[in-house]
Amino acid sequence: MGALAIKNVTKRFGDTHILKGIDIHVDSGEFLILVGPSGCGKSTLMNIIAGLESPSGGEVHIADRIVNDVAPKDRDIAMVFQSYALYPTMNVRQNIAFGLETRGVPKKEQDEVIARVAKMLQMDHLLDRKPGQLSGGQRQRVAMGRALARNPKLFLFDEPLSNLDAKLRVEMRTEIKQLHHRLKTTIVYVTHDQIEAMTLGDKIAVMKDGVIQQFGSPQQIYDTPANLFVAGFIGSPSMNFIPAHLASEGGVIGVSLQSGDAACFAPLLDSQRYAAYVGKRVIVGVRPEQWDLAADGGGLACKINLTEPTGPDTIVFTQINGIEVQARLHPRDARSPGSVLHLRPDMSKAVLFDPETEIRIG
Amino acid sequence: MSVTSRPAHYGFAEHWLPRLVLAPSFLLVLVFLYGFIAWNGALSFTASRLLPNYEWVGLAQYEALFASERWWVAVHNLFIFGVLFIGGAMAVGIVLAILLDQKIRLEGALRTIYLYPLALSFIVTGTAWGWMLNPGLGLEKLMHDWGYAGFSFDWLVNPDRSIYTIVIAGIWQSSGFVMALFLAGLRGIDDSIIKAAQIDGASLPRIYWRIILPAMRPVFFSTLMILAHIAIKSFDLVMALTGGGPGFSSDLPATFMYQMAFTRGQMGLGAASAMMMLVTVSAVVVPYLYSELRRSRHV
Incomplete structure (x- = not known):
């Protein structure tokens, strides 16, 4: 059953096109992430799903029902906001009860719901406090509790963790994921943080300029990004984009890499699919962790310009084909700046892009 | 406090300058606001008619x-x-x-x-x-x-x-x-x-x-x-x-x-x-x- 379907939704203000034909289909129980840089239209799309803004064209279906003309309160949704949006003059209990009260839920049932939610989020001790007396993390918890009070068909999270400090953000991220496992409710989650997107989502829609650049599972998006933007946006440190010529040497198609005076030819796997591009310029995308130390002395001899130890790995900076390349190595393999390392890209995982269209080849 | 590390004359200016600057307005407010309130209070216990006099009449x-x-x-x-x-x-x-x-x-x-x-x-x-x-x-x-x-x-x-x-x-x-x-x-x-x-x-x-x-x-x-x-x-x-x-x-x-x-x-x-x-x-x-x-x- 489709929990949420967005069909060719557009939104414009005057001549400004915020959304240019969005299509998304999410199955019941899935965790959908809308991710993109600020101004990409993801929050507008979220507001359209919630019914807080109306689309200029297209259809929004929730639980197989067109909801274009349905008021937010009748869409059977609950939403958590970036600023938490708690009612400032009400205490936590009243905050949770407000929506129930508006819907005419009897007092006794309200109390049961509040008790259930408070237990689920371990916030019994906060029930009589005002939002002003809570810490950021506690407010976040209450905002989630308020959304959980009803059993909606769809949860909407609008950058819920952006206002938290780094440590709390990681904790709450885990908690949201656990909550999703337990409740199995469909969730739409807006974020600009690609790590949140990767860790939480069943499906990710990467957005830019009001267009979905790619829609797929986190692993699909990571391994086979549709274009340069997606490849650069997902993953940290981001993918290296090495400009190169696609050449054929003895029937094997590959790219030549050059670092300082050293050069090597890196053959591509399953290379016949790139045949049409032989002799043309391409951009080779190799993620930092897709570099290995060539113990046999092969590969490309690269001079290290800089190292950034992160603990588990060390990021090594070098120059290949005229651009700065980062390689993630085991700390024991890294050398200090100035020395030379023999690096070999894992070409089975490399992706190629057309420099003109910026779209992935093959 | 870092005041102790400053030269003495600087401390003097810092100490007296604000008071000097504020003194005129402080005096004006003291006299024309609170002074006149007090005067009015005093007059309310007198038998003043067209002009103020100080013939005390208590709460009359x-x-x-x-x-x-x-x-x-x-x-x-x-x-x-x-x-x-x-x-x-x-x-x-x-x-x-x-x-x-x-x-x-x-x-x-x-x-x-x-x-x-x-x-x-x-x-x-x-x-x-x-x-x-x-x-x-x-x-x-x-x-x-x-x-x-x-x-x-x-x-x-x-x-x-x-x-x-x-x-x-x-x-x-x-x-x-x-x-x-x-x-x-x-x-x-x-x-x-x-x-x-x-x-x-x-x-x-x-x-x-x-x-x-x-x-x-x-x-x-x-x-x-x-x-x-x-x-x-x-x-x-x-x-x-x-x-x-x-x-x-x-x-x-x-x-x-x-x-x-x-x-x-x-x-x-x-x-x-x-x-x-x-x-x-x-x-x-x-x-x-x-x-x-x-x-x-x-x-």
């Missing part, structure tokens, strides 16, 4: 004040005026602010139009409303000229109604100001709170009544303070609109004080009534200041 002026019918009319009027003026200006101002908050076009222009009466002095307001409410000149004459011969609106010259004309003019003058204060408060409300309430299923009136207006409590109190002290010291509006008349039917304590002290040669009585006003204003302002200062010290 206060006894005379409380026995005066005219004073009680003024106090009664202040009560009517205060309640209706504060309540009316507040209600009109809040409604205007909520309507203006609906993201309408020309908001800037409308805001200026509503705020503009505040730029007029109460004298101008009073004079203009005096013309409009004058039965032989304003609204009533207009309606008669249009053929509604039975129309009657004589509040300005009706001793039982004259105080209400002051209320009308006062509300007209001040509600734009209340609107501006509340509009600023409403703009401070996080948009997503309203969105959350919409998703929770609350209607717009309910959102305002249950969530937004309760959050306006500080604005509400500031506005109340400002309007209350305008009401208590109201003088120019009454002088321009009704002159306290007909008779003394629309007197307020401030006009009573002025009449006694400066035109009827009863300076002691005027001083006593001024002291009563000071006490009233203090009763309103002191608790407010106390709570505000205490809060800011805690923050």
Whole structure:
């Protein structure tokens, strides 16, 4: 059953096109992430799903029902906001009860719901406090509790963790994921943080300029990004984009890499699919962790310009084909700046892009 | 503190310069505000008539004040005026602010139009409303000229109604100001709170009544303070609109004080009534200041 379907939704203000034909289909129980840089239209799309803004064209279906003309309160949704949006003059209990009260839920049932939610989020001790007396993390918890009070068909999270400090953000991220496992409710989650997107989502829609650049599972998006933007946006440190010529040497198609005076030819796997591009310029995308130390002395001899130890790995900076390349190595393999390392890209995982269209080849 | 590491002469300047700069205004306030309050207090215990004298009569002026019918009319009027003026200006101002908050076009222009009466002095307001409410000149004459011969609106010259004309003019003058204060408060409300309430299923009136207006409590109190002290010291509006008349039917304590002290040669009585006003204003302002200062010290 489709929990949420967005069909060719557009939104414009005057001549400004915020959304240019969005299509998304999410199955019941899935965790959908809308991710993109600020101004990409993801929050507008979220507001359209919630019914807080109306689309200029297209259809929004929730639980197989067109909801274009349905008021937010009748869409059977609950939403958590970036600023938490708690009612400032009400205490936590009243905050949770407000929506129930508006819907005419009897007092006794309200109390049961509040008790259930408070237990689920371990916030019994906060029930009589005002939002002003809570810490950021506690407010976040209450905002989630308020959304959980009803059993909606769809949860909407609008950058819920952006206002938290780094440590709390990681904790709450885990908690949201656990909550999703337990409740199995469909969730739409807006974020600009690609790590949140990767860790939480069943499906990710990467957005830019009001267009979905790619829609797929986190692993699909990571391994086979549709274009340069997606490849650069997902993953940290981001993918290296090495400009190169696609050449054929003895029937094997590959790219030549050059670092300082050293050069090597890196053959591509399953290379016949790139045949049409032989002799043309391409951009080779190799993620930092897709570099290995060539113990046999092969590969490309690269001079290290800089190292950034992160603990588990060390990021090594070098120059290949005229651009700065980062390689993630085991700390024991890294050398200090100035020395030379023999690096070999894992070409089975490399992706190629057309420099003109910026779209992935093959 | 890093003060100890500074040169000595620097410490001297730092110590004395602020005091020197503040001293003139401090002295002026001390003499012309608190000094004259004290002098007025002293005069209220004397038998001063046209000019101040120091013939002590104890509480006789206060006894005379409380026995005066005219004073009680003024106090009664202040009560009517205060309640209706504060309540009316507040209600009109809040409604205007909520309507203006609906993201309408020309908001800037409308805001200026509503705020503009505040730029007029109460004298101008009073004079203009005096013309409009004058039965032989304003609204009533207009309606008669249009053929509604039975129309009657004589509040300005009706001793039982004259105080209400002051209320009308006062509300007209001040509600734009209340609107501006509340509009600023409403703009401070996080948009997503309203969105959350919409998703929770609350209607717009309910959102305002249950969530937004309760959050306006500080604005509400500031506005109340400002309007209350305008009401208590109201003088120019009454002088321009009704002159306290007909008779003394629309007197307020401030006009009573002025009449006694400066035109009827009863300076002691005027001083006593001024002291009563000071006490009233203090009763309103002191608790407010106390709570505000205490809060800011805690923050």
